[in-house]
Amino acid sequence: MTTAQDTQRTEESALSNPSAVGLVAVIVAATDGEPRALTVEVDGQASGRSRGLPAGPLVPEHPTLERGLRAWVERQTHQRLGYVEQLYTFGDRDRQGDESQGLHSLSVAYLALVREVRPAGLAEASWRNWYGYLPWEDWREGRPAALTDIEARLLAWAAETTDPKQRRRREDRLALTFGLCGGAWNEERVLERYELLFEAGLIPEAQGQSGAASTTESGATGAPMAFDHRRVLATAIGRLRGKIKYRPVVFELMPPTFTLFQLQRTVEALSGTNLHKQNFRRLVAQQGLVEETDGVTSGATGRPARLVRFRREVLLERPAPGFRLRATRKPA
Amino acid sequence: MTTAQDTQRTEESALSNPSAVGLVAVIVAATDGEPRALTVEVDGQASGRSRGLPAGPLVPEHPTLERGLRAWVERQTHQRLGYVEQLYTFGDRDRQGDESQGLHSLSVAYLALVREVRPAGLAEASWRNWYGYLPWEDWREGRPAALTDIEARLLAWAAETTDPKQRRRREDRLALTFGLCGGAWNEERVLERYELLFEAGLIPEAQGQSGAASTTESGATGAPMAFDHRRVLATAIGRLRGKIKYRPVVFELMPPTFTLFQLQRTVEALSGTNLHKQNFRRLVAQQGLVEETDGVTSGATGRPARLVRFRREVLLERPAPGFRLRATRKPA
DNA sequence: CGGCACAATGCTCACATTGAGCATAAGTGA
DNA sequence: TCACTTATGCTCAATGTGAGCATTGTGCCG
Structure with missing residues (x-):
């Protein structure tokens, strides 16, 4: 040493x-x-x-x-x-x-x-x-359209190797990160997915920085960003998606009072998946994350919802409060 | 911006x-x-x-x-x-x-x-x-002796403020990190505990770097380290304790083949807590983390144990395999 | 050789957590 | 008033989890 x-x-x-x-x-x-x-x-x-x-x-x-x-x-x-x-x-x-x-x-x-x-x-x-920069990460409307194109190109990338061992490794990574070949989608692997696309040459920023090299249209693979900033963004999203499961950080994004549904929409926006409404409420309730105010929403369509606020005390109470979000199976 | x-x-x-x-x-x-x-x-x-x-x-x-x-x-x-x-x-x-x-x-x-x-x-x-550097983190033999002294000094630190609001904040932090005043011990908060001790002046490295300032004997508060290296160590331990719960990283520390009990001992060493033996085995088994070899231990006391090896395949299979370790209530 | 101490292993059981869905309530707009 | 939409209450089955009992092999000690 x-x-x-x-x-x-x-x-x-x-x-x-x-x-x-x-x-x-x-x-x-x-x-x-x-x-x-x-x-x-x-x-x-x-x-x-x-x-x-x-x-x-x-x-x-x-x-x-x-x-x-x-x-x-x-x-x-x-x-x-x-x-x-x-x-x-x-x-x-x-x-x-x-x-x-x-x-x-x-x-x-x-x-x-x-x-x-x-x-x-x-x-x-x-x-x-x-999601304009990472369109494949948004599963709220079901499987993102961008993935059809991406998957085809990724499979081609895996197939283009002659070395069977390396090919096997590439396929394994596809399964692991994109859930191809029988793997499951894990919404936290944002960075791994980005890096795989980068290696596979599907990210325009990868091909040197000359604008001429933008052979890849930004449709399926998202809008490019300067420097390595998309990598940084991917890191952030992955981290945040993990964090909300065990720390009540979402509330930093909410207004002082809000409805449970707004909260759910925010969590869904971050994680890119849909949640079961009733179970989400049960979770929030039993974790004691919010307390009711006497306000209700008005004007919007549907039954008015109670406005709640974040209970700051939970930061001290529970060892690690957050959402253990399991996506619902059904699409949307 | x-x-x-x-x-x-x-x-x-x-x-x-x-x-x-x-x-x-x-x-x-x-x-x-x-x-x-x-x-x-x-x-x-x-x-x-x-x-x-x-x-x-x-x-x-x-x-x-x-x-x-x-x-x-x-x-x-x-x-x-x-x-x-x-x-x-x-x-x-x-x-x-x-x-x-x-x-x-x-x-x-x-x-x-x-x-x-x-x-x-x-x-x-x-x-x-x-644990020579962070003795209060080892709960495997029950509540660490170092804590008696530390807690007394921390409570004194909280009490020495006259401003009631700041005092309240300090007590809250004690509850959160050290589980005082009815809080629970969370083995992952290693860094937060270290930083609290640092602020409270219980860490000799805190008082400038002159050797003369070492008023704090290293008994309860552990051996000092150069620079801020104890802080770095605390960061590492906290991170590792979190990681083993959802990623099979412990196996990086194990020899090619080992017994389930050795594995448990290693996890316990890292997390600083004791685990329920049967439940630990059940967890490892149902997660499919290991596979049996045809070897068994010999020479040691007790019934010989089967030697197992890490199943590398799990890195690809399960979305996030690891140990969800809940400490047993009973001491040791 | 029988009894012991000590691990390894197998299995049970009560209870909490979780994924899903049914049913009802209470607004808005046509 | 009906159709539609969201809010909210509640049930149910499947699984996960904390604890503990029981049994099985081994080395060791009279």
């Missing part, structure tokens, strides 16, 4: 090997039953303008990475970030587009949840439905 | 704000029913020699952070890393001891699992039981 000298050298003078470090944020909101991420306009290197996630330099004046990010985003968006979580630190491979000139380049990605969608301040920034 | 110019500046010339980036690894093995982490000797800044985690500079020649880490560790330890996962990227606050001279300093921490414990190559490196 590392010698004492090695270690010392590292800890005390790592500055001999400085790197460019940036922050990227996936800022998520949910309105009208759609999951949205904040995107900005970015000058692509050669491919003209495209959309990307808000990103910025590491601001040195802050004590903690997270607090730095929080301040940075809140200053720019004038929105309070309800929940912030570090996602992942991406290294060079993914940061295509700036060939490191002897320098490493890293970006530390964060996930943030915001409650309200303001007009998004700056003109270049806007909220986009995240 | 970020303007297009901002974004561009960041992505293309973040080098205007370079940072010192290092890697830290928590390399875990389990032998003789004890969880161990690889530690090295480190020259503390003023506190003389102490132990720390293996750390090194970011090696630029590798395509991916993870692959870089893998190569780095494997070269140094001559051990194959079975499983590698990025843990967290720690920023300045935690990296005490090198006051950044205008530079940011980050360390990207990784968790790695190894199967066998070799003599640890270099003399300065050795495998240490991780």
Whole structure:
């Protein structure tokens, strides 16, 4: 293992090997039953303008990475970030587009949840439905149409190898991530699916950054994003889908009072699946996640619903409250 | 939000704000029913020699952070890393001891699992039981003795505030993390517990790095580590304890064949709790995690046990196989 | 050699959780 | 008033889960 000298050298003078470090944020909101991420306009290197996630330099004046990010985003968006979580630190491979000139380049990605969608301040920034970038992830209307095309191309990709062993491995991965060949769809494997598509060459960002290489139309494989930002988005979605099952983070996306159905729609939007209504309510009720207010909805179609609010106390009570969501079998 | 110019500046010339980036690894093995982490000797800044985690500079020649880490560790330890996962990227606050001279300093921490414990190559490196650093985390022999002292001091810390609101908050946190005041112990909250102790001043590393400040004896609060490495270790343990519940990662720590009881001992070592033997076997069986070999143990006391091996196929079959471990109520 | 201690294994049982569906209530719009 | 839509209450069967009893092999000790 590392010698004492090695270690010392590292800890005390790592500055001999400085790197460019940036922050990227996936800022998520949910309105009208759609999951949205904040995107900005970015000058692509050669491919003209495209959309990307808000990103910025590491601001040195802050004590903690997270607090730095929080301040940075809140200053720019004038929105309070309800929940912030570090996602992942991406290294060079993914940061295509700036060939490191002897320098490493890293970006530390964060996930943030915001409650309200303001007009998004700056003109270049806007909220986009995240399934526009990853259409195969939305199973709320049943099996996404995008998958028909994708599956065919993935199977072709698996078949194009002559080495039977590698071919077997590819097929296994297809089963594991996309549920082909008898596998089951697991809504949390968002990143694995994205990376598989990337390897299979179905992601335009994969083919160098020259705009000319956009042979892949964005229909089935979704709209592209600048740099590796779609990978970051996929990471965020996967993480969030896992998190809502054991932590009450969805409430960070809800207004102060809401109906159980709105809550359900939000959870469904994030997870990309449909839930059994009655069971969802039972779950929320027995976990004690919400308390009733005396308000009810009005004006909408159907019987008026009681308005509820999040019970902040549960953060202290239950060891790990959240939704154990099992998708219903029936489509929609 | 970020303007297009901002974004561009960041992505293309973040080098205007370079940072010192290092890697830290928590390399875990389990032998003789004890969880161990690889530690090295480190020259503390003023506190003389102490132990720390293996750390090194970011090696630029590798395509991916993870692959870089893998190569780095494997070269140094001559051990194959079975499983590698990025843990967290720690920023300045935690990296005490090198006051950044205008530079940011980050360390990207990784968790790695190894199967066998070799003599640890270099003399300065050795495998240490991780509960030596976090004694309050080991509940296998019942409630850890260290907790009596710790709890008293934590309660005193909560009581020393005059502001009733802050005091309430502190008590809530004690309930949440340490299960005081009627809360339950959650074995995954390792990091939260460490950070609470840190804030309460029970962690010697907290009081600047001068050796003189070591007023806190290491009995109840565990042995100190260099830099913020105990925080990194706590992060790793918490993550691993969560992971084994839904992913079959424990097997990365096991020899090629083993008995179910050895497996149980390993899981217990990691989670720091005891499990109900029969139920554990039932779980492993019905999840199809292992398959029998024709070997049996011999020589040991008690009826010989069948040797089993991990069924690699489960990685493909079940959506998320792992142990849902619920601790038994009875002590040991 | 019989008895013991100690694990390994098999099996039962009460109870909680969960997936699904039926039925009824209470609004809106035609 | 009817048709439609959503809210909400309740039941039921299947499965999962925590605990504990019973039995079976082995090495060890008089």
